[in-house]
């Protein structure tokens with residue numbers, strides 16, 4: 151089957167896509183190509199998304215995979231990293247269909263880096279058993295992918311095929327007899343409404359819940375909150391991934407750099423051989439996991455936190471030493487392979503080809519989200535979700551590196567197929583058939599990949615966090631919320647800390663009512679309310695799961711008395727439960 155075309159659409163239907171990261175842009179293009187009326191709504195400019203900041207790339211086993219690589223190996227790695235908590239069918243779909251959507255990106259103008267022989271240049275990242283990470287512009291993958299898709303979206307817009315609405319903050323979903331039939335949004339201080347046959351949430355994540363994050367300022371849990379207020383089921387919210395290597399910059403460095411965007415140092419740098427050392431210059435990761443710096447991401451972040459606590463500097467940072475790469479691969483390698491990171495570290499006052507750079511874990515990606523089936527359908531008719539806001543179960547308790555852009559692609563396309571009623575008649579836009587011959591690898595549940603969960607000593611709180619605990623919480627503010635979540639619901643958690651977090655979040659309900667849409671023309675107040683609701687949901691889920699799993703690490707390792715629900719409805723449902731949409 152070839153790409154969708156206008157003639158193939160059974161009848162024009164209207165789809166509102168909310169969000170302009172990879173899932174939103176790609177699904178808007180596919181739906182428009184198939185003849186749907188598409189409205190693409192985003193709360194900032196089209197380029198304001200997490201996708202734009204992605205460095206490492208997109209994992210995929212292509213038609214001609216690297217020697218020794220298979221789709222089955224990609225599936226096994228995803229299941230392993232996910233700590234046995236992934237939905238195996240979703241993982242099989244993700245890894246098997248990856249190559250279709252990589253081809254789909256090519257149709258929309260995305261070009262990946264190639265090696266000297268003209269083959270795709272494939273990077274290695276932590277917890278992948280083979281190099282399979284496609285990248286663009288070296289370490290500017292997200293920016294390159296977003297730029298190409300945005301250009302195509304604007305071409306479609308100019309041709310009258312996609313209506314683009316920027317700087318429009320969706321404040322609520324419109325419901326009619328239990329079905330989502332449109333959205334209300336705020337634009338330039340005015341309320342507006344649009345109606346549609348369905349709404350696809352592709353609003354990304356919620357890194358702004360935490361004080362340190364790799365996410366841009368737009369990542370404020372909007373889609374999750376919209377869906378929850380409309381009654382959609384959400385799940386796995388206790389699993390928030392912290393990226394181990396976000397560069398730590400002092401106020402002076404930030405001022406000198408003149409750029410406050412988060413400075414992620416891609417996992418691909420460790421894939422090329424960079425190591426982590428502590429303030430004494432000691433390499434420590436091998437003490438925590440046999441795969442050392444290439445252990446799954448949750449393990450590396452947690453090991454950094456535990457190591458700093460053991461050194462008596464829980465509030466500190468470690469160092470990423472990439473000089474070893476330059477020694478091995480030759481002078482100039484870092485600049486060529488990682489031009490963006492080279493430039494940004496230089497601006498921050500470091501020559502990373504000659505000296506280690508300070509890094510610490512930062513909130514990066516939410517594995518949980520709005521429950522969907524494999525066609526983006528949520529528990530509310532007319533409401534679809536794809537990408538980070540959704541939870542298909544593909545990321546389990548800890549996402550495998552570079553599977554997030556891929557998830558946005560594969561499940562963004564499938565959501566459009568679900569919308570067009572093609573979920574039973576075959577894929578919408580693949581230029582290629584799925585690979586055959588690769589079988590689903592066995593589940594990794596019960597593997598010993600999480601050996602470090604034995605390291606459950608008492609948590610030494612950072613100095614700032616101890617003082618936070620003893621202070622009265624005070625009135626709600628976004629910085630206070632972010633400090634609270636970092637101190638009490640971050641990389642290392644205990645029942646006591648989570649209980650304190652729940653109490654503080656509850657006390658803020660007088661200032662911000664999370665389950666109500668604020669009667670305010672200020673978009674920031676809507677974001678605050680979304681963040682508070684998301685924080686409550688996350689902390690509730692974290693209190694319910696008393697054992698450590700993946701990115702959810704209970705350093706106390708004890709059971710606590712039953713958590714009492716503050717809300718009248720259950721928060722979660724099994725992904726296996728039947729979904730009623732459409």
Ligand code: SIN
Nearest residue numbers: 205206416417551552
């Ligand atoms: C990175 O480049 O390390 C981020 C990639 C990802 O989050 O998958």
